[in-house]
Amino acid sequence: MNDFDYRSPRSLDEALAILGEYGEDARVVAGGTALVTMMRQRLVQPRCLVSLRDVQGLGRIEANGGLRLGALVTHRDAEVSPLVQERIPVLAETFRRVATVRIRHMATIGGALAHGDPNQDPPVTLLALGATVNIRSARAAREVPLTEFFRDYYETALEPGELVTAVTVPAPPARSGAAFLKFLPRTADDYATVAAAAIVTLERDGVRCREARIALGSVGVTPLRATSAEALLGGQPLGESLLQAAGEAAKTAVDPLTDHRGSAAYKREMTAVMVGRVLGQAWEAARRSAQARP
Numbered sequence: 001m002n003d004f005d006y007r008s009p010r011s012l013d014e015a016l017a018i019l020g021e022y023g024e025d026a027r028v029v030a031g032g033t034a035l036v037t038m039m040r041q042r043l044v045q046p047r048c049l050v051s052l053r054d055v056q057g058l059g060r061i062e063a064n065g066g067l068r069l070g071a072l073v074t075h076r077d078a079e080v081s082p083l084v085q086e087r088i089p090v091l092a093e094t095f096r097r098v099a100t101v102r103i104r105h106m107a108t109i110g111g112a113l114a115h116g117d118p119n120q121d122p123p124v125t126l127l128a129l130g131a132t133v134n135i136r137s138a139r140a141a142r143e144v145p146l147t148e149f150f151r152d153y154y155e156t157a158l159e160p161g162e163l164v165t166a167v168t169v170p171a172p173p174a175r176s177g178a179a180f181l182k183f184l185p186r187t188a189d190d191y192a193t194v195a196a197a198a199i200v201t202l203e204r205d206g207v208r209c210r211e212a213r214i215a216l217g218s219v220g221v222t223p224l225r226a227t228s229a230e231a232l233l234g235g236q237p238l239g240e241s242l243l244q245a246a247g248e249a250a251k252t253a254v255d256p257l258t259d260h261r262g263s264a265a266y267k268r269e270m271t272a273v274m275v276g277r278v279l280g281q282a283w284e285a286a287r288r289s290a291q292a293r294p
């Protein structure tokens with residue numbers, strides 16, 4: 001690693017001031033699970049490392065209609081939180097599927113979003129759920145929908161001097177159900193070959209789809225929405241042919257890379273399979289929810 005200054009601010013304002021002082025030469029570190037590897041590989045060589053670990057107030061999970069998870073909430077915190085499990089169980093389930101428990105104890109939500117790696121799992125479910133990212137700089141605060149946050153491979157909407165402070169997840173609507181599936185044929189703690197999340201909201205009849213959102217990971221330069229598949233579902237009742245058609249449509253949204261987890265062609269085919277499955281599960285969950293509370 002290169003030599004660097006190490007700063008450990010105790011407040012958000014202090015952290016933002018340090019970032020202002022060093023500009024693009026500073027890098028924040030949260031869990032360090034991604035950044036330390038990148039520094040060892042000399043992919044990034046910051047002049048100053050700003051640890052967020054002691055910054056107060058960024059580690060809370062709060063109910064605000066939906067949920068607000070602070071940037072320093074770890075994957076393990078989110079996985080085991082009774083609030084997350086009760087309000088948005090698909091989110092707890094998604095965090096449970098990340099890597100190993102050791103990684104989940106270190107990795108943070110802010111780090112997962114800012115890292116911008118399209119192979120990560122939580123961004124997929126957060127995208128399907130319609131989450132927004134809360135961002136602060138020394139001068140301003142802004143909130144960016146996740147649909148606009150991921151720009152390219154490891155590139156996000158964050159500007160120099162900005163920090164992710166939280167992610168806000170809206171409450172799932174009435175008569176809705178959600179699911180997350182991760183296809184990983186190698187080992188249980190690997191990154192996905194294809195990851196898929198969906199939320200389906202039913203009409204008052206509890207049968208036809210009012211709205212569906214489908215998100216995918218590991219099949220493009222960013223996590224992405226399969227809008228062509230979503231467009232087929234409005235007003236329709238669930239059926240095997242509809243799930244198949246949605247899966248086929250989703251293939252047009254993806255642009256996977258060939259790597260050791262599979263060829264691009266294989267990942268495209270598995271996209272169709274996973275979209276059909278995740279939609280089927282989300283739809284079932286929505287139906288149960290509509291029956292319990294019409």
Ligand SMILES: Cc1cc2nc3c(=O)[nH]c(=O)nc-3n(C[C@H](O)[C@H](O)[C@H](O)COP(=O)(O)OP(=O)(O)OC[C@H]3O[C@@H](n4cnc5c(N)ncnc54)[C@H](O)[C@@H]3O)c2cc1C
Nearest residue numbers: 030031032033034035099107108110111112114120121164
């Ligand atoms: C062995 C291994 C297996 C993994 N498997 C999976 C997996 O199966 N699924 C999955 O989803 N992920 C997986 N990961 C990735 C892991 O989830 C990410 O490394 C982690 O989410 C990054 O969070 P962090 O807090 O450690 O970030 P850090 O490493 O601290 O930082 C990552 C990047 O984000 C920036 N950053 C951090 N916090 C903020 C903030 N609040 N505001 C602005 N910028 C910030 C840093 O400057 C850096 O550029 C794996 C990682 C490892 C090492």
